[in-house]
Amino acid sequence: MHSFNYLRPSSLADAAKALGASADAKLLAGGQTILPTMKQRLAQPSDLIDLGGIAELKGIKTEGNNLVIGAMTTHAEVAKSAAVKSAIPALAALADGIGDPQVRNRGTIGGSISNNDPAADYPAGLVGLGATVVTNKRKIAADDFFKGLFETALEAGEIVTAVSFPKPDKAAYAKFPQPASRFALVGVFVSKTGNNVRVAVTGAGQKVFRQADMEKALAGNFSADAINGVKVSASGLNSDIHGSAEYRAHLVGVMARRAVAAAG
Numbered sequence: 001m002h003s004f005n006y007l008r009p010s011s012l013a014d015a016a017k018a019l020g021a022s023a024d025a026k027l028l029a030g031g032q033t034i035l036p037t038m039k040q041r042l043a044q045p046s047d048l049i050d051l052g053g054i055a056e057l058k059g060i061k062t063e064g065n066n067l068v069i070g071a072m073t074t075h076a077e078v079a080k081s082a083a084v085k086s087a088i089p090a091l092a093a094l095a096d097g098i099g100d101p102q103v104r105n106r107g108t109i110g111g112s113i114s115n116n117d118p119a120a121d122y123p124a125g126l127v128g129l130g131a132t133v134v135t136n137k138r139k140i141a142a143d144d145f146f147k148g149l150f151e152t153a154l155e156a157g158e159i160v161t162a163v164s165f166p167k168p169d170k171a172a173y174a175k176f177p178q179p180a181s182r183f184a185l186v187g188v189f190v191s192k193t194g195n196n197v198r199v200a201v202t203g204a205g206q207k208v209f210r211q212a213d214m215e216k217a218l219a220g221n222f223s224a225d226a227i228n229g230v231k232v233s234a235s236g237l238n239s240d241i242h243g244s245a246e247y248r249a250h251l252v253g254v255m256a257r258r259a260v261a262a263a264g
């Protein structure tokens, strides 16, 4: 690891100022991705700005029909939160299925979505629920946030402060975990709010995506049977030692049916 300056601001304004002061500065949330990357010398920030001392980035609150989760809230906190379990139990279950206890106790929702690993679980939750990402500069719809492989809509100097989730009528997440890391080989998040159905797939492609054919079929009949006949193309899906594109395409159908059945 190369040497770097460590900063621990106590306000969002100070963090933004420090981030803007150097083109090579990086934010530190749970450190689950950034620290290994630095150890491998794939990232060499001049300054590491630890968000851990900023109280305004932590916690879970209800605003009208929305659940607002601070960027520095850990996966473990989301998983055990009574407010999340009551408003969107599928989101608490998603957080509870991330990695292992050590990862859940350190990893944060802000770090996860900013990193945008193609196999991460939260992107499916955000897109599957039609969430909004709140930054220190603006609000970004989840559909517009996840741009590509490890790429988001965040601009230089932009810090995720929270994610706002509208409460659905029904929702569930089903994932087929990669056995070693627990990342999603394929994960499908399904929600229904009135007649609006969302089906978001993670792990299968370069980034999270919506499955429009399934959304259409489920809008008319929200049951696992309704998507039996929906063909999922393997074209463009990920293929690696853990599973071929065809295998992943098959899993999208299986996980989607499981999620719909669980959502009830």
Ligand SMILES: Cc1cc2nc3c(=O)[nH]c(=O)nc-3n(C[C@H](O)[C@H](O)[C@H](O)COP(=O)(O)OP(=O)(O)OC[C@H]3O[C@@H](n4cnc5c(N)ncnc54)[C@H](O)[C@@H]3O)c2cc1C
Pocket (backbone or CB within 6 Å): 026, 027, 028, 029, 030, 031, 032, 033, 034, 035, 051, 071, 072, 075, 097, 098, 099, 100, 103, 104, 106, 107, 108, 109, 110, 111, 112, 114, 115, 119, 120, 121, 122, 154, 158, 159, 160, 161, 181, 182, 183, 184
């Ligand atoms: C062994 C292992 C297993 C894992 N399994 C899973 C799994 O099953 N499912 C899953 O979804 N994830 C999994 N993860 C990922 C983990 O859950 C973390 O969410 C992820 O590593 C990043 O979150 P973090 O808080 O540690 O972010 P960090 O590593 O601190 O930061 C990640 C990146 O985001 C940037 N960043 C952090 N916070 C912000 C912010 N507020 N605004 C803007 N940019 C920011 C940082 O600068 C950095 O570039 C696993 C990780 C490990 C090590």
